[in-house]
Amino acid sequence: MTATTSSESRRLTGYAHGGGCACKIPPGELEDAVRGLVGQSGDDVLVGLDSGDDAAVVRLRDDLAVVSTADFFTPVVDDAYDWGRIAAANALSDVYAMGGTPVVAINLVGWPRGVLPMELMTEVLRGGVDVAAGVGCPVIGGHTIDDPEPKFGMAVTGVVDPRHLLRNDAAVAGLPLTLTKPLGLGLLNNRHKQTGEVFPEAVDLMTRLNRDASVAAVAAGLTAATDVTGFGLLGHLHKMCRASGVGAVIDRAAVPVLDAARVALRDGFVPGGSRRNLDWVRPHLTAGPGVTEDDLIVLADAQTSGGLLVVGEVPGYPVIGHTVAGAGIRVR
Structure with a gap:
């Protein structure tokens, strides 16, 4: 069985309670849950928790800051390769939303290994790598867990000029x-x-x-x-x-x-x-x-x-x- 055939016969969206970014915790509930959490702060933290922005930004020098973000979600389409491409584009978007350039990414994967074939996970990862490679952002490793619900995304690190944030x-x-x-x-x-x-x-x-x-x-x-x-x-x-x-x-x-x-x-x-x-x-x-x-x-x-x-x-x-x-x- 090829990965494509497996994806078609095993509809990935059927293994998820929600799809894509629609599976986020509702905004009101999320804000209530994190209210009062302050994390780390300092003069070089240009964007932190206060504004609820798309990514964190920490200044390294006057003309260079690092952008850090993570994003993952359940299947939004049934095609494994397309899901990987979509999730990668979505994760990279947080860096672009800050005016930055992504420089490296790592995979975040939850996979029901006893339920869905591992070759489907390979297709998901391949889709993500292809999108990131298209903009010169290497995907180097990551972390996987055995999860009853499939999830995929990336943690992305980028750079930005703080003067053009x-x-x-x-x-x-x-x-x-x-x-x-x-x-x-x-x-x-x-x-x-x-x-x-x-x-x-x-x-x-x-x-x-x-x-x-x-x-x-x-x-x-x-x-x-x-x-x-x-x-x-x-x-x-x-x-x-x-x-x-x-x-x-x-x-x-x-x-x-x-x-x-x-x-x-x-x-x-x-x-x-x-x-x-x-x-x-x-x-x-x-x-x-x-x-x-x-x-x-x-x-x-x-x-x-x-x-x-x-x-x-x-x-x-x-x-x-x-x-x-x-x-x-x-x-x-």
Whole structure:
């Protein structure tokens, strides 16, 4: 039996309670659990726990800092190689969201070794290595455990010039908001999990790296960004606004959404994580006339390996709103 045949006959998503970044602990519960944990601090810790950013950043010298992050999740697609590619792109994204360059990664694997063939795990790892190798980031070893539920991701170390750092507490009022990938990945991944339908456009987006968008944002002199993953556009925007002390206005008609995701929404394939995201941010949300609950579900949809949300205009990507003085998010 080949790895591909094994993956098709043993649907990987069927071995997971959730899929991709939608399996994250809900944002409200997570914040309650870690409240009061302070970790290590010091003058050279440029980004730590306070802002809830995408990665930690520690200065080594005036022109060099190290970026450190880890990200892993349960299967989001049934194809083992594609799952590996998606998980790697998602882990690398945290470094790009800080304006950095990944330099080395290690694998993080949980595998039900008595249930799923080891050759499937090899395919997952191969997918991850291929994506990282494509941007010159070597994957050197890692850690594996025997786990009843398959999980895969990476711990990634990167570098960044502290003078050109992107962070989520640096937003200021009066600037455009740019989104670099369409929404709807959570809806399509949930439909895939429930029905087995494959959506190549979703796989293409999830394996597409945020490197070019990050480079363009830094080149434009921008300072605030985050990636849009499991907490959805609204959740990650709320975290950025809260950390920066600003508000935001979203023009829902300007937000790019995958066409197939709108069909999945119509047919009821809404991930539980997307609904939890909306419930969490709703107290800070004002919906304008004509904004429907379905509109808000899309904006809260739990993404896996989504795009960057950047404060400022990034050439080549759509502007979806702007920051404002005050607090809260208004959708119009």
